[in-house]
Amino acid sequence: MSKRTVELELATPGVDAQGRATRVPLTAAAEPGLAEEHMLVNIGPQHPATHGVLRLVVELDGETVVRCIPHLGYLHSGFEKLGEYRHYNQIIPLTDRTDYLSPMSNNVGFALAAETLMGIEITPRCTVLRVIACEMSRIISHMVWLGTTSIDLGAFTPFLWAFQERERIYDLQEMWTGARLTTSLTRVGGLMADIPDGFVEKLRHFTQTFPKTLAEIDGVLTRNAVWAGRTQGVGTLTAAEATNHSLSGPMLRASGVAYDVRKDKPYLGYETYDFDVVVGEHGDVFDRYLVRLEECHQSNRILQQALDRLPDGPINVDDPRVILPPKTRAMSDMEAMIFHFKQVMEGVKAPVGEAYVGIENPKGELGNYLVSDGTAKPVRWRIRPPSFINLSALPRMAEGHLLSDLIAINASVDIVMGEVDR
Amino acid sequence: MFVARDRLLEAMTWLKETPGEEFDYLVDVTAVEFRDRERPLEVVYFLRSLTRRADIRIKVELSTSDELAVDSVYHLWRGADWLEREVFDMFGITFRGHPDLRRILMWETYAEGYPLRKSFPLRGRFSRAEQVRQALNVNPEANYSLEELSIAEAAGDLPDDMRDRLRRGERGVIPEPPQ
Amino acid sequence: MKHVAETKEVSGQSPNYLVAKFQDLVDWAVNSSRANSLWPMPFGTACCAIEFMATAASRFDFARFGMERQAFSPRQADVLICAGRLPFKLAPVIRRIYDQMPQPKWVISMGACASTGGVFDNYAMVQGIDTIVPVDVYVPGCPPRPEGLLYGILLLHKKIKGESLFDAVKRREEQPLDDKGLRLPPETIDEISEPFGNSVHQFRSS
Numbered sequence: 001m002s003k004r005t006v007e008l009e010l011a012t013p014g015v016d017a018q019g020r021a022t023r024v025p026l027t028a029a030a031e032p033g034l035a036e037e038h039m040l041v042n043i044g045p046q047h048p049a050t051h052g053v054l055r056l057v058v059e060l061d062g063e064t065v066v067r068c069i070p071h072l073g074y075l076h077s078g079f080e081k082l083g084e085y086r087h088y089n090q091i092i093p094l095t096d097r098t099d100y101l102s103p104m105s106n107n108v109g110f111a112l113a114a115e116t117l118m119g120i121e122i123t124p125r126c127t128v129l130r131v132i133a134c135e136m137s138r139i140i141s142h143m144v145w146l147g148t149t150s151i152d153l154g155a156f157t158p159f160l161w162a163f164q165e166r167e168r169i170y171d172l173q174e175m176w177t178g179a180r181l182t183t184s185l186t187r188v189g190g191l192m193a194d195i196p197d198g199f200v201e202k203l204r205h206f207t208q209t210f211p212k213t214l215a216e217i218d219g220v221l222t223r224n225a226v227w228a229g230r231t232q233g234v235g236t237l238t239a240a241e242a243t244n245h246s247l248s249g250p251m252l253r254a255s256g257v258a259y260d261v262r263k264d265k266p267y268l269g270y271e272t273y274d275f276d277v278v279v280g281e282h283g284d285v286f287d288r289y290l291v292r293l294e295e296c297h298q299s300n301r302i303l304q305q306a307l308d309r310l311p312d313g314p315i316n317v318d319d320p321r322v323i324l325p326p327k328t329r330a331m332s333d334m335e336a337m338i339f340h341f342k343q344v345m346e347g348v349k350a351p352v353g354e355a356y357v358g359i360e361n362p363k364g365e366l367g368n369y370l371v372s373d374g375t376a377k378p379v380r381w382r383i384r385p386p387s388f389i390n391l392s393a394l395p396r397m398a399e400g401h402l403l404s405d406l407i408a409i410n411a412s413v414d415i416v417m418g419e420v421d422r
Numbered sequence: 423m424f425v426a427r428d429r430l431l432e433a434m435t436w437l438k439e440t441p442g443e444e445f446d447y448l449v450d451v452t453a454v455e456f457r458d459r460e461r462p463l464e465v466v467y468f469l470r471s472l473t474r475r476a477d478i479r480i481k482v483e484l485s486t487s488d489e490l491a492v493d494s495v496y497h498l499w500r501g502a503d504w505l506e507r508e509v510f511d512m513f514g515i516t517f518r519g520h521p522d523l524r525r526i527l528m529w530e531t532y533a534e535g536y537p538l539r540k541s542f543p544l545r546g547r548f549s550r551a552e553q554v555r556q557a558l559n560v561n562p563e564a565n566y567s568l569e570e571l572s573i574a575e576a577a578g579d580l581p582d583d584m585r586d587r588l589r590r591g592e593r594g595v596i597p598e599p600p601q
Numbered sequence: 602m603k604h605v606a607e608t609k610e611v612s613g614q615s616p617n618y619l620v621a622k623f624q625d626l627v628d629w630a631v632n633s634s635r636a637n638s639l640w641p642m643p644f645g646t647a648c649c650a651i652e653f654m655a656t657a658a659s660r661f662d663f664a665r666f667g668m669e670r671q672a673f674s675p676r677q678a679d680v681l682i683c684a685g686r687l688p689f690k691l692a693p694v695i696r697r698i699y700d701q702m703p704q705p706k707w708v709i710s711m712g713a714c715a716s717t718g719g720v721f722d723n724y725a726m727v728q729g730i731d732t733i734v735p736v737d738v739y740v741p742g743c744p745p746r747p748e749g750l751l752y753g754i755l756l757l758h759k760k761i762k763g764e765s766l767f768d769a770v771k772r773r774e775e776q777p778l779d780d781k782g783l784r785l786p787p788e789t790i791d792e793i794s795e796p797f798g799n800s801v802h803q804f805r806s807s
Contacts, residue, residue: 045562045694046644048673053646053691073527074691075646078725080512081537085544094720100648144651163658170655180655181648181744243472246448246501257472264475356468356479358449367468371454379457384450384468392504418647421527421688528725529690537724546724550794551787553724554732557689558782562697 038066041403045074049152049407052417054391058398058406065406068398070391075421083381087347088114088188091381096182098383099419101144102137102362103183104173109359111186112267113368117355118348120189120322125313129195131268131306132203133185134359135299139210140169141362141414142292146217149289149411153230158217165213168206175199188348189323190316200307207303214296221289231286235397235409238283245393248386249364250295251413254280254287261360273302285412292414322348347376363387363414383422387415424481431493437469437478438498445469445478448499451506453513455540465492465515484515494520512538529560628765635679635705636758637667642678642702644695647685649712649744656747666754675701680757681734684744686714687727696782699734707761709753710736713743718794728794732785735775 044055053074096103147162242255262270280287325336364386449468494517514536672678713719718728740753
């Protein structure tokens with residue numbers, strides 16, 4: 001069979017300037033003025049890569065981000081206003097729902113602030129249990145971050161692995177508090193419940209097997225050419241910039257500033273645990289990934305130490321004005337019943353004053369600022385939201401990068417909109 | 423520590439730049455209104471020195487009868503950008519010298535006032551149906567034109583007719599803050 | 602013959618009988634196909650979205666129920682799963698997403714906040730998304746467990762299998778009541794947004 005070459009005329013019928021019929025060639029002519037014009041792209045609020053309901057309006061020159069303007073507030077739920085109408089113990093269920101990726105450490109943060117305000121010293125067992133709660137939260141929060149970020153950058157498998165580990169922690173949380181996600185673990189002056197039988201063994205088993213998953217994720221991602229290519233040198237912030245933008249947590253440490261609230265303003269006896277503050281070098285997305293991965297290892301270490309030293313004893317302070325009496329006593333003892341009634345109906349009263357306690361949440365420094373006028377409800381409950389402040393550096397980080405890098409940068413901030421918008 | 427309103431910027435600059443103080447990190451900016459209506463509002467700044475590992479809390483009192491405005495510390499700490507916008511959104515406190523002081527959490531045509539003020543009821547001023555109606559009438563694509571975007575940078579330079587058009591346009595009426 | 606609608610006339614002599622039989626057969630085929638290959642559009646906002654992700658992930662895996670493909674574009678979706686609380690600022694967004702979905706479409710309201718406003722009885726929160734879009738299945742819980750969501754999806758399957766292709770009224774595009782864009786009369790919205798349960802003790806002005 002002989003070959004023939006056919007010349008196709010790429011043209012379409014049209015008219016010329018005088019109105020006569022002619023053939024218009026179908027060639028891609030550059031539109032005049034396109035090069036100078038900037039394009040606007042709207043991402044969100046309903047977009048799978050914005051980790052919730054963040055909305056980004058991006059001004060593009062070709063594919064390069066000239067300006068990125070985040071619009072927030074699509075999940076503004078009025079937590080702080082609601083807190084002014086609730087007793088201190090009633091606020092704790094609200095704290096679950098701010099940063100819903102790490103509910104337990106939010107509970108701890110609020111309880112610590114309320115206890116500082118009231119001058120309550122918690123028991124040793126409670127202290128260690130709260131450390132366990134915080135570090136479990138850190139692990140599951142970083143796991144969600146790892147899973148969703150890897151989906152954003154095109155790897156689905158780590159998501160499934162990360163969620164397997166999350167499910168194991170969910171089981172532990174469910175054992176302890178009865179809820180998978182919204183735990184409401186702490187009370188002012190103690191905890192809602194002691195850990196059940198078998199919890200320690202199960203958590204110890206978790207700490208022994210969890211590094212294996214981390215090693216698998218590490219093996220799949222860290223030396224992966226696609227992963228490294230999409231993350232290295234992207235969204236770089238120097239240490240000075242990170243400080244000036246008030247970043248905190250892994251974002252700050254990835255830029256090389258070794259500030260960790262657990263080390264530098266210790267709470268819950270963190271100074272007695274042996275762990276390292278993970279510090280990055282370049283301040284890019286890849287370093288943030290490495291920092292978070294290594295923090296999981298460090299959390300695992302803290303969990304093991306906490307399990308080893310877990311003391312016996314009560315979990316609640318011995319103060320009937322703060323802690324509810326046991327149900328059996330409240331039903332049989334007059335005095336206990338009065339305390340029970342007064343606490344449920346009137347709430348725990350705080351002295352006039354104010355307290356700010358910052359704790360190292362997975363996202364950064366979570367501050368709880370309480371102002372009291374002597375009643376059972378705070379005058380002002382302010383959450384210092386780490387991911388809100390971290391996100392405010394996004395326009396700075398995204399400038400000059402490609403649109404696809406913007407997704408990586410946004411993922412690396414590790415936002416959770418419940419906390420950003422509150 | 424309380425600072426007089428007029429000398430806030432001066433004090434903050436001193437705290438940031440004097441050797442031996444070096445408060446290079448702004449932890450938080452917030453405001454407090456007390457249930458006692460007589461008491462002035464407080465704007466609270468949490469500063470930290472990362473090198474010295476020291477913290478300080480600065481407060482500015484704003485009388486409710488007076489104009490609610492303080493100087494912005496945006497030019498000292500970039501982190502103050504959104505924090506000040508949030509305080510403006512929630513309390514209606516103006517930060518003089520902030521380059522882009524818009525509402526951040528509520529939408530721009532939000533007409534009910536400043537939610538965290540004590541005079542603002544928990545469930546809002548309007549009935550639920552009115553709230554739903556107002557919310558549904560907000561254009562979800564507002565702030566989506568180059569003109570809109572450039573307002574923040576060049577609000578002063580815009581020609582009057584464009585500013586008027588934007589005011590009338592899809593952003594609706596920019597509400598007057600309630601008294 | 603599984604789904605003979607009770608209102609239809611079924612008689613041995615009438616030609617209507619054959620028509621009804623045929624309609625039922627078509628309904629059965631179409632509904633089974635629809636129910637078993639739903640494409641969910643996850644409108645995940647808050648905590649419930651995390652449980653939604655857990656439902657999609659390895660342990661619970663709702664791909665078993667024909668929901669393998671998650672449509673992140675409303676134009677290729679059948680079910681809108683509103684997972685999480687819905688502030689007023691998001692109300693026009695969900696309304697637009699719902700309007701963009703092609704018929705037939707269903708809505709699952711996942712969680713207490715989406716269904717009733719939940720603990721957030723305040724100035725910022727829509728008190729139930731049914732004031733904005735019509736809802737087919739409510740899944741209670743704060744957040745619902747993945748099993749709860751799966752049960753809600755199975756309930757939706759049941760509902761879909763009971764629908765009829767020849768019932769023109771059912772699958773009509775909803776028009777807003779008036780130019781204000783409300784789908785319910787204002788009195789109804791006020792009524793269903795009233796504080797309930799424990800929160801009646803808190804007065805509107807307090």
